[in-house]
Amino acid sequence: MKGYVKYYGQKVAWYVLTLIIAVALNFFLPRMMPGDPVRAIVNEATTGMTNASAIQQIEQQYYERFGLDKSLPEQFLTYVGNLFKGDLGTSFTQYPRPVTDVIGESVIWTLALQIPAILVGWFIGNILGAVAAYLRKGFDKAVMPLFMFLSNMPAFGMAIIMVWVFAVTLKIAPLSGGYGYDLLPSFTPEFIVSLISHYALPFFSIILITIGGQAIGMRSMSIYELNADYVKYSRFLGIKDRKIIGYVFRNAMLPQVTGLALSLGTMIGGNIVAETIFSYPGIGTTLLAGITGGDYPLISGSTLIITLMVLVANLVIEILYGVIDPRVKAAQQDS
Numbered sequence: 001m002k003g004y005v006k007y008y009g010q011k012v013a014w015y016v017l018t019l020i021i022a023v024a025l026n027f028f029l030p031r032m033m034p035g036d037p038v039r040a041i042v043n044e045a046t047t048g049m050t051n052a053s054a055i056q057q058i059e060q061q062y063y064e065r066f067g068l069d070k071s072l073p074e075q076f077l078t079y080v081g082n083l084f085k086g087d088l089g090t091s092f093t094q095y096p097r098p099v100t101d102v103i104g105e106s107v108i109w110t111l112a113l114q115i116p117a118i119l120v121g122w123f124i125g126n127i128l129g130a131v132a133a134y135l136r137k138g139f140d141k142a143v144m145p146l147f148m149f150l151s152n153m154p155a156f157g158m159a160i161i162m163v164w165v166f167a168v169t170l171k172i173a174p175l176s177g178g179y180g181y182d183l184l185p186s187f188t189p190e191f192i193v194s195l196i197s198h199y200a201l202p203f204f205s206i207i208l209i210t211i212g213g214q215a216i217g218m219r220s221m222s223i224y225e226l227n228a229d230y231v232k233y234s235r236f237l238g239i240k241d242r243k244i245i246g247y248v249f250r251n252a253m254l255p256q257v258t259g260l261a262l263s264l265g266t267m268i269g270g271n272i273v274a275e276t277i278f279s280y281p282g283i284g285t286t287l288l289a290g291i292t293g294g295d296y297p298l299i300s301g302s303t304l305i306i307t308l309m310v311l312v313a314n315l316v317i318e319i320l321y322g323v324i325d326p327r328v329k330a331a332q333q334d335s
Contacts, residue, residue: 010320133219166201225251
């Protein structure tokens with residue numbers, strides 16, 4: 001038990017330190033971007049006004065409202081204090097909406113799209129990789145080039161291909177958006193059909209990208225395990241091949257579990273361009289809009305959510321390894 005506490009205590013301490021550094025970077029880096037987003041808001045708000053004094057007064061009010069009239073250290077302390085309250089600030093570009101509302105709405109779309117797609121792609125990819133490693137010969141030679149192609153295809157490249165083939169050429173899928181522009185979110189059959197039709201292309205584009213990388217990883221690990229000494233010795237002892245294969249694929253799955261956790265942790269930031277191409281209303285599109293508009297609170301909030309998901313994913317990996325991998329268990333018990 002002491003070994004477990006020490007093992008996980010050290011891991012958690014490092015993650016807390018990483019989070020502190022990430023919070024600082026998430027705050028300061030957006031504010032190093034060139035341009036003045038408040039000036040752009042003021043210019044839009046004062047269109048047609050000619051009174052310079054009134055314009056200057058309005059500008060000062062906006063700086064005070066967003067807290068930008070204070071020094072950077074003061075702004076940072078205020079930002080950290082608000083984080084403990086769950087307040088990510090007010091969006092510049094969508095004023096007066098709170099950043100938590102903007103991100104919360106976007107995250108739902110992203111999670112609903114990417115979690116099912118990544119899980120399905122991971123499951124299919126691992127099955128195909130394991131079968132390719134076990135059968136080899138014809139099947140392996142036939143699917144390996146396809147795996148290589150899919151694993152090296154960037155997300156935006158697959159998105160462009162899907163849009164061009166199914167939306168532009170065949171015209172059997174919508175070109176962009178999360179649902180029809182002439183509809184409002186509701187539980188009507190018309191809206192649900194529109195939602196599913198807009199969901200299909202982004203969903204399958206993520207699945208295809210995921211399958212390639214997972215299949216190659218599983219195939220490589222399975223071949224390594226199949227050639228391990230314990231497999232040869234087990235077969236020499238006459239142990240049934242089905243039982244041996246069970247141990248082989250369980251051992252080969254460990255790195256794949258890592259890949260799954262990392263995919264889930266980085267999914268928000270990993271498909272920003274793909275979401276943009278499909279004009280899908282996820283957090284990737286929201287983050288891009290924040291960067292384009294110089295929206296400091298929205299950028300900081302979005303990147304903070306991404307950072308938290310990556311850290312949580314890695315922590316889950318550490319916990320799973322501590323439970324699944326016998327070597328980690330032994331190291332903990334010996335501590």
